[in-house]
Amino acid sequence: MHASNALNPQSPQARAIYDLGIVSTIVFVLIFVAVAGAIAYAIFRFRGREGEADPKQYAGSEKVEVIWTVIPFLIVVFLFVMTLRGMNRTDPPAAPSPDLVVTGHQFWWQVDYPGSGVTTANEIHIPTGKPLSVRLESKDVLHEFWAPQLTRKMTTVPNAGKHIWLRADKPDTYLGVCSEYCGTQHAWMRFLVVAEPEEDFEKWQATQVAPATAPASANAAQGAQLFKAPTCINS
Numbered sequence: 001m002h003a004s005n006a007l008n009p010q011s012p013q014a015r016a017i018y019d020l021g022i023v024s025t026i027v028f029v030l031i032f033v034a035v036a037g038a039i040a041y042a043i044f045r046f047r048g049r050e051g052e053a054d055p056k057q058y059a060g061s062e063k064v065e066v067i068w069t070v071i072p073f074l075i076v077v078f079l080f081v082m083t084l085r086g087m088n089r090t091d092p093p094a095a096p097s098p099d100l101v102v103t104g105h106q107f108w109w110q111v112d113y114p115g116s117g118v119t120t121a122n123e124i125h126i127p128t129g130k131p132l133s134v135r136l137e138s139k140d141v142l143h144e145f146w147a148p149q150l151t152r153k154m155t156t157v158p159n160a161g162k163h164i165w166l167r168a169d170k171p172d173t174y175l176g177v178c179s180e181y182c183g184t185q186h187a188w189m190r191f192l193v194v195a196e197p198e199e200d201f202e203k204w205q206a207t208q209v210a211p212a213t214a215p216a217s218a219n220a221a222q223g224a225q226l227f228k229a230p231t232c233i234n235s
């Protein structure tokens, strides 16, 4: 498992966001270098020297004004088009019915697999390479679902279903967080996305719905009873 790192994208969605970030950063750096360079050049080249008269004053140059209007306009259009492309790649329309329903609670994530009867907490298993249409809900307050290597952030809102696409290119365990402060124990709201080959995923789902095996020894029976008793893990 890796630290969650948006600079190491592992899905087409995350890569679209990363690509847009890189292109924008290159554009911004070029603008900074051009502007700061022009200022630095002007400071040194045209500094006041002793005994020198004031430089010639210019006002109003149509040519210069057209240039410094058209170039920024083209830059903005370019960034706008790149952003639209990124949005299309990150956020295609939702599937008619969700593959997965993730619900934010104070302070944990409930994960339901419609149709299979599987429900988990804070651990999302997905088959590798398959895009899953995920419906995001909240039981109480605003939370924000974010697995940086796999997908964009999305706020979960009570009584308003939100949507993301979740996919991982290769089998691994990816870290996710709630990225919107939702109460005093917000920091507990980490979750794992376990991407595994299709057949392992199916196997995992089958074990999830299989009935729990009965305790085989007296000690195990006592343990099972304690586990089910009202303690902090199940209250």
Ligand SMILES: [Cu+2]
Binding pocket: 142, 143, 144, 178, 179, 180, 181, 182, 183, 186, 189
């Ligand atoms: Cu939260």
